[in-house]
Amino acid sequence: MQETFDLDSNPHTRLNILTGEWILVSPHRTKRPWQGKVEEVSADNRPEYDEKCYLCPGNSRADGDQNPDYKASFVFKNDFGALLEETPLASFNEADLLVANNQKGICKVISFTPKHNLTLPEMTLPEITAVVELWQKEFNSLAENEWIKYIQIFENKGDIMGCSNPHPHGQIWAQSDIPLEIAKESERQKAYYAVHKESLLSAYLKLELKKQERILFRK
């Protein structure tokens, strides 16, 4: 048995406290020379309004709907949503070998601003506040549907991420099941609380604030 343990140089497995899974970490590998692909920051010459963009005010979208001449943020149901509200809640099972459940959901798109050439951090504080208030409003109204068990608000950004439009926008997914990773994280947080009588994430935040190793910004 080894007496010393060095997180910075010993290959080790590390517990993901939210999922309970052990992840292999090889810190010594970061010292190897890198000659692979390096992404370049592409020059951004977007105009404030793009007549071909399906999110800019007044433009037509792929399904023929026309965007209003909006002045702040604007939300609509995704014309090509990954989840559909009209899906019946049905199951399929053949010999316990081919098994599937329908997944019902609502996917929405939020345009953060009418200006095609901005990104969220370039907007003014009141404009960003309006986006956050819209997130809250959408979350609360979706949560009123009894069949919705999980709501995720997120942003896919950049070409490499597969983002299909450079206009500043995000998405909301609401669905009829709790996704596997979220279910695992809830179980782990419940188990931690049962032992420590403190929430896992607040205890973890306290530890990180004490260690000061991974804190990038603190207000």
Ligand SMILES: [Zn+2]
């Ligand atoms: Zn646009």
